Amino acid sequence: MSRATTSVLTAGLALSLAACGGGREYTVPKEACGIPVNEKTLAPLLFDGSELEVTRGSVIETGTSTQGACEIRVDGKMVVHLRVDKVDKLYDPMDKSEEFRFTNRERMTDLPFAGLGALGDSRSMVSTGCSGPKADYLIAYVTVDGQAGGDVAERRKNIEAFTLDFVPKVKKALDCTA
Numbered sequence: 001m002s003r004a005t006t007s008v009l010t011a012g013l014a015l016s017l018a019a020c021g022g023g024r025e026y027t028v029p030k031e032a033c034g035i036p037v038n039e040k041t042l043a044p045l046l047f048d049g050s051e052l053e054v055t056r057g058s059v060i061e062t063g064t065s066t067q068g069a070c071e072i073r074v075d076g077k078m079v080v081h082l083r084v085d086k087v088d089k090l091y092d093p094m095d096k097s098e099e100f101r102f103t104n105r106e107r108m109t110d111l112p113f114a115g116l117g118a119l120g121d122s123r124s125m126v127s128t129g130c131s132g133p134k135a136d137y138l139i140a141y142v143t144v145d146g147q148a149g150g151d152v153a154e155r156r157k158n159i160e161a162f163t164l165d166f167v168p169k170v171k172k173a174l175d176c177t178a
């Protein structure tokens with residue numbers, strides 16, 4: 001085989017592998033939605049793609065609104081939706097009135113902070129005290145695309161890990177004392 005033929009075959013193979021390989025051509029951000037994010041807990045929730053974008057604002061800086069939300073998108077598709085509500089009491093995510101939010105809802109146990117949590121196949125909800133200047137209580141929602149993070153058991157584990165990292169950072173950013 002000539003050198004020219006080898007070069008053409010090598011280039012063709014490289015192009016075909018690049019087209020099939022996918023992968024992540026973007027960098028996982030160190031901050032999103034007004035708070036620092038942990039690459040180790042966020043990355044398992046993300047898709048392969050070429051562009052990551054954070055849209056819709058902040059969960060912290062909400063102006064006069066009691067709700068902050070933002071989305072993390074990969075190639076234009078919503079992959080992670082984060083929402084924080086500033087509320088006047090502790091809501092139980094396991095209450096019948098919250099059931100509509102979940103598929104296969106289970107109580108989150110052993111939270112590393114005071115509060116109540118629930119976990120479903122693509123969403124978590126945590127209600128916790130704040131006692132800060134901006135809120136008495138908070139509800140944090142983490143919703144991911146139903147195809148993110150491998151199988152359902154793995155996705156649930158990844159949502160829980162991200163949530164347990166996210167909520168304390170939200171509380172710190174809002175100057176919560178409880």
